[in-house]
Amino acid sequence: MPMREGRAASPGAGGGRARTRASHSRESVLAEAVRLLDEAGAAGLTIRALAARLGGGPASIYWYVSGRDELLDLAADSVLAGVLDAVRAVGEGDPIDDLRTIGETLFDAIVDRPWLGAYALRDTGTQPHSLRLYEKIGEQTLRLALTPTQRFHATSAVVGFVIGTAADMGQELPEVVASGQMDREEYLAQATAEWRALDEGEFPFIHHVVDEFARHTDRGQFRAGLDLLLAGIRLQAGA
């Protein structure tokens, strides 16, 4: 099991046939993986690209992770350390407000890193920060007048809503926006025009909300939806 911090790999050895080997650590592997994910998303994190960043060969990565799936899970989990730090002091106010604060902090982390939604809190058995964040969210429900069953369901609902909504928003970025060919406003204007062009008899709801759609922000939409869910939880707790 690796346990020492690697020193930076030298580029190619000097004279002679031997070439100095790179030296890694679990932390540096995960940190570099996160950097690649931030730059190019999940598709950009390949074992070969990561190895090149670390200055070594692709096979060395397999000393630290069993495969690319585990690498992604651990990279996502490592980023949640920042979310946990940000919400460490939360938990003394109104429990519903505290749930909102934690939910929004997690959502913001996923908006900052669109790839995160697909991997955060996926497997709390192998993702320690995910487990702690799940516990942190759940603890707020302990301060509500709910049964254990209701607390379990409320916690899962908040997690499901936050992760699901943020992941959906995170990956909905179409290729023309991701590549810079079109900015978000242009894209939204085009999508709005497509909605306006739909048959009004067939799509009454879409015509009813198209002005909202034209000016909505993802964050506003997320907050409004989270508040609906939290209102339902507060109602159930009779608070």
Added chain:
Amino acid sequence: MPMREGRAASPGAGGGRARTRASHSRESVLAEAVRLLDEAGAAGLTIRALAARLGGGPASIYWYVSGRDELLDLAADSVLAGVLDAVRAVGEGDPIDDLRTIGETLFDAIVDRPWLGAYALRDTGTQPHSLRLYEKIGEQTLRLALTPTQRFHATSAVVGFVIGTAADMGQELPEVVASGQMDREEYLAQATAEWRALDEGEFPFIHHVVDEFARHTDRGQFRAGLDLLLAGIRLQAGA
């Protein structure tokens, strides 16, 4: 633009050097893609595997779709035709109950096809059934005393919750369960034991709900969460 139904490809031509070519249609490409997804998930749908099923070469797929991403989007959308059929008659009862019915129908479709959650309702601009399902959900909110802004947010919240929760449940199947090495009960028992082994002082919520966790079903959890959200919407509408 393809517009004719292909006939079945003959296996290798008889004597002579010419080989009869396969013949496809957009419908057969999507139908066969769905079959492969059902059998082996998104990872099992490769362009080569699909071409082999259709009895042709991989390059022919590119006549019908621009790439594998579009293939997945269209395959997912095509499956939503069945969901739309199932909810066609919904819309005459209590709007909140009708939202529940539609949400549960969509959830069940995703439970039946775990790969669906990651691709359903991703891009209503290129997925006609997704657009219609979004419209169907939104139309229920027209029968509630809500502003256009509130209706837009309520609809997005329901969609986000259903898709996000179902997608999370759909892909959470760990390799040992997917591969048959362990059934769901064994896996749940092991996960429960891991939860029970956690330090009680550090994870008070998890110890509080571990018995719920041990006996929960995904569907029950989903319904409970959806009801919390719907309760919030009903409260907002003052109904």
Added chain:
DNA sequence: GGTAATATCGAACGGTGTTCGATAAATCGC
């Protein structure tokens, strides 16, 4: 200093998505 354990590595394997130029098949116009 020799042995054992840990960590790194290049090469190879088996696979993928996608494109290109060729060509088979269908359609159209005369």
Added chain:
DNA sequence: GCGATTTATCGAACACCGTTCGATATTACC
């Protein structure tokens, strides 16, 4: 019916991927 055009299919090739294996470099231990 035939030649031209259009549509659809194809094999090969390209560039890349995840993963494993046996070799070996490096570190730790006695």
